[in-house]
Amino acid sequence: MMKPVVYVTRKIPDDVLQPYREVFNIRMWEKEDKPVPRDILLREAAKADGLLCLLTESVDKELLAAAKNLKVVANMAVGYDNIDVEAARSNGVVVTNTPDVLTETTADLTFALLMATARRVVEAADYIREGKWDYWSPYLLAGSDIHGKTIGIAGMGRIGEAVARRAKGFGMSIQYNNRSRKEKAEQELSAVYKNFTAMLQGSDFIVSLVPLTQKTAQMFDEEAFRNMKSSAIFVNVSRGGTVDEQALYDALTNGQIRAAGLDVFDQEPISPEHPLVGLQNVVCLPHIGSASEATRTKMLKLSLDNLKAVLDGEKAITPV
């Protein structure tokens, strides 16, 4: 029996891949640790039964039309806005993602970013590195408290709830906005459901964890920032496309909000010249929400297990 062909769009460790070599004929983009050129991706997809891709690859109508044998696309991410899921469905291609395995790790990073922004951790570390620390002073690098404050979580999915658990541990009050009510979070974490505007108006920290869809695109716009407190801190760990970056820049520079912690951007990667990077009240990270070694390995293995399940004629483990 011929092994199904699986194309992997980035070099992944041999020890992770090895067990799957027995069941797949694995082809891989391994020249450099950067996205596979589009023409090579199209050429490889045309020969593949399964595709393991990252959020850097656009799986669109063009690719799906070229990939005549393709049965499954395993996206190594929980978000899948890089994939035209409708087109995949109509071509009979199963799409899978990697929920659950990254929930706690991403919540850790969300909280780290929230804390770093509130307490000006990056700015303070730079202060020493730049030789500016001459003496202790009462308000030197004084930031915002976290305990006793209100967090507003936009997108109360698995990661939102994991962030809420951390917030509760820090003695914060929790508000949330979501497509549906989350009774468990309301009971166990005393989370209070609010409409979007009321949540923005009543929160000290606003955390975006909404998936990027047509509905959520640029939902954090000029009006949203106008509705926030002038002391508010905005944190985005979902997708940059949920934010109007110009409106965010304006809000940060005209005192409409205090600060922002950003792990994601509209166009990634951003350059050091990106206007938001230059602001002292912004902490920018290079999309590392789920980036612990253990979790990234789990995400890869889940992607490979999803490919195996579908190519064995079974149900995907985590279809989208």
Ligand code: DGY
């Ligand atoms: C995801 O999983 O969607 C993250 O953005 C990448 O870990």
